């Protein structure tokens with residue numbers, strides 16, 4: 001399982017320079033790029049998170065909420081939301097020398113589910129963003145990753161006017177497996193977003209290693 005993810009992770013170094021000639025090296029100079037999905041309900045802060053942490057100008061495919069979508073996209077409880085991501089967000093962050101993450105923000109609306117399976121190919125893991133005012137909105141993402149056995153962390157995007165929940169409370173409300181981390185974050189803050197991603201890489205590393213040991217034992 002673990003090797004599969006690594007093989008199919010985005011292989012090229014991002015700027016096309018750092019990885020050249022070093023692909024066999026082990027250690028600091030080896031450039032490893034891993035693919036991470038950022039999922040969660042509509043308006044939960046996926047585009048915001050990818051934009052806050054990305055070192056490259058995030059690629060966004062946003063469209064004005066159209067008249068056609070106005071009855072379909074439920075914007076109740078979502079702040080000042082006038083655009084919606086129709087395809088996905090894309091960004092990159094270097095976690096430490098030689099380790100970059102490519103971030104793919106999944107489409108937030110149910111009618112774009114068909115895009116997920118392709119996005120999920122080769123992903124190391126996922127961040128499921130949650131808004132405690134609309135916790136049910138992240139159920140589909142939680143189910144999706146649980147069923148496909150893709151390691152994920154739940155990141156609670158702490159909107160100021162939302163009641164403060166503890167991580168345990170969110171974990172119980174979402175009926176998460178005990179090992180699934182819940183992290184409180186502010187999607188607008190780079191360090192906070194980075195912390196979420198580090199927790200995910202650590203968690204996914206543990207899950208993938210355990211599976212590897214299972215498969216050889």
Ligand SMILES: Nc1nc2c(ncn2[C@@H]2O[C@H](COP(=O)(O)OP(=O)(O)O)[C@@H](O)[C@H]2O)c(=O)[nH]1
Pocket residue numbers: 040041042043044045046047048049079080081084085108157158159160186187188
């Ligand atoms: N106050 C506050 N607003 C946020 C936060 N995260 C996102 N927003 C706002 O909420 C709206 C939806 O965020 P967006 O990233 O587009 O959601 P997406 O649909 O998940 O991509 C935007 O207007 C953001 O500016 C946050 O942590 N705090």
Ligand SMILES: [Mg+2]
Pocket residue numbers: 046047048084085089105108
């Ligand atoms: Mg978005």
